[in-house]
Amino acid sequence: MSQQVFQCRPFKVRFVAIGLAVVFVVVFTLVAILLRSEWTGAYFQASDQYAMIGIGLVLAGAALLLVRPRVRADIECVEVRNVLGARRFSWGEVEHVSFPDGAAWARLELPDDEYVTILAIPAVDGTRSVAAIRELRRLKAQSAAETHQAG
Structure with missing residues (x-):
C-alpha cells in the first residue's frame, strides 16, 4: 500500500461487540460465584466455577471478533x-x-x-x-x- 491509505472500520458494531463481551464476562463470572453458594441439585467444585468463567471469556473473545x-x-x-x-x-x-x-x-x-x-x-x-x-x-x-x- 502506498502512502495515502484510506481505512475504514465499523463504528456502531464496535460498541455493541464490546458491550456484549463485557456482559458475557460479568454474567458468567456471577454464575460461577453463585454456583457454590446455592443448592442447585448438584455439587459444584471450584473447577466448575473456573470453567464457567472460561466459557464467559471464550464467548467474549468471539464477540470481540466483530471488532476485527x-x-x-x-x-x-x-x-x-x-x-x-x-x-x-x-x-x-x-x-x-x-x-x-x-x-x-x-x-x-x-x-x-x-x-x-x-x-x-x-x-x-x-x-x-x-x-x-x-x-x-x-x-x-x-x-x-x-x-x-x-x-
Whole structure:
C-alpha cells in the first residue's frame, strides 16, 4: 500500500461487540460465584466455577471478533479484512464497489458474478458508510484513470 491509505472500520458494531463481551464476562463470572453458594441439585467444585468463567471469556473473545473487520485502500489496491481472514485485490480485479438495496454490508464485485462482503462498511453506520463507499469508488476511478494514462 502506498502512502495515502484510506481505512475504514465499523463504528456502531464496535460498541455493541464490546458491550456484549463485557456482559458475557460479568454474567458468567456471577454464575460461577453463585454456583457454590446455592443448592442447585448438584455439587459444584471450584473447577466448575473456573470453567464457567472460561466459557464467559471464550464467548467474549468471539464477540470481540466483530471488532476485527477493516478495509484499507489506496490507488493500487484494496484490502478487505473480515472476521477470520483478509484478502487483497488490485483495483483491476474489482469490477464495482457496491451497496445493494437492502444489503447489510457493502461489497466488492469481482468477475464471474463473485463478490466479497466488506464487513467494515455496515448499513447501520449510515452516513459513515456512504462516505466510505464514495472514497472507495473515488480510489477505483483514480486507479483506472492512472492505468489508462500509463497504457
